């Protein structure tokens with residue numbers, strides 16, 4: 001019997017509730033990732049499969065053997081010396097085999113994605129965009145709190161602004177890791193008929209944070225007579241002028257992603273069907289829903305705080321569909337501990353039948369005001385955990 005069931009709580013959405021009394025120290029859930037990515041800065045030191053960390057050494061097992069290189073070089077018409085795959089390393093042959101077994105027919109397309117991203121990363125440039133209100137009369141406006149209207153507006157804006165894939169911004173190392181994660185999800189979608197485990201559909205049940213993301217970054221003072229409103233029929237120039245920088249960065253990332261993975265490059269396979277709708281549906285689910293994969297510590301104290309402390313490195317991140325129902329609490333009754341690429345959730349005190357099982361989304365050492373502020377900025381929600389509600393009542 002599962003120790004948890006999905007329920008819904010007012011003000012918090014879906015959540016995990018204990019189906020029975022759970023003693024302290026119980027492993028209440030183990031989650032496997034739909035896709036993971038290694039942080040670019042830790043690529044030679046981190047195992048692509050189990051996230052073993054070998055700093056200051058490199059991981060030893062290469063993703064492609066000399067024989068594989070000869071084959072790929074012939075198939076892709078790329079000189080063998082260019083097929084280094086320096087960032088794709090494993091700690092053991094076993095991890096490499098596990099990775100290939102999971103990916104099956106996605107393994108070679110995944111190599112192509114890494115190769116393409118590495119080639120294009122060297123060629124990126126930075127073009128600023130113009131911002132500010134446009135002196136035009138608009139006849140119709142929509143309310144940004146009308147989710148349906150805002151969704152349609154954003155969809156039109158994305159189509160209009162990204163149709164030529166010509167928004168350019170500086171692409172960072174973190175963007176490269178994100179591109180690999182999104183591409184891995186798209187490959188899963190394309191090949192999902194091959195899998196019984198973690199099909200792409202699981203990703204779509206995760207809360208999509210696109211609208212809350214837009215609302216957080218939108219400058220509602222741009223048209224003072226129409227606060228919290230957007231003009232309905234926009235030109236490219238208008239969309240561009242009012243799009244928050246943070247969203248333009250995502251659009252630029254999409255343009256980079258689509259250009260890089262679809263353009264002709266010798267005979268290197270392309271990633272097909274990359275619409276902005278699909279990219280966004282993954283990007284804005286990953287935001288605030290993926291889990292960081294941190295360096296493991298043997299230190300018991302670090303484990304008690306969820307395996308995270310200041311001197312440990314963020315080695316990568318992953319999407320864990322079955323774990324996204326854990327809401328946040330500033331007094332969490334569950335900790336998460338990484339076990340290779342799996343996430344284990346362990347009760348840190350006893351949990352009553354019917355009680356919500358919550359983890360902590362980061363540090364909870366601050367006062368209620370600062371804690372809530374941090375969660376609003378990073379996760380776009382006002383924390384409604386019992387501790388915040390009680391502390392907020394005291395200071396009022």
Ligand SMILES: C[S@@+](CC[C@H](N)C(=O)[O-])C[C@H]1O[C@@H](n2cnc3c(N)ncnc32)[C@H](O)[C@@H]1O
Nearest residue numbers: 012013014207324325326327328381383384385
């Ligand atoms: C990882 S999801 C958790 C599952 C989510 N409730 C759902 O329905 O999909 C994180 C989201 O849950 C909600 N949430 C989580 N913890 C919360 C809390 N303490 N107070 C209010 N909302 C919370 C927020 O909307 C947040 O963006």
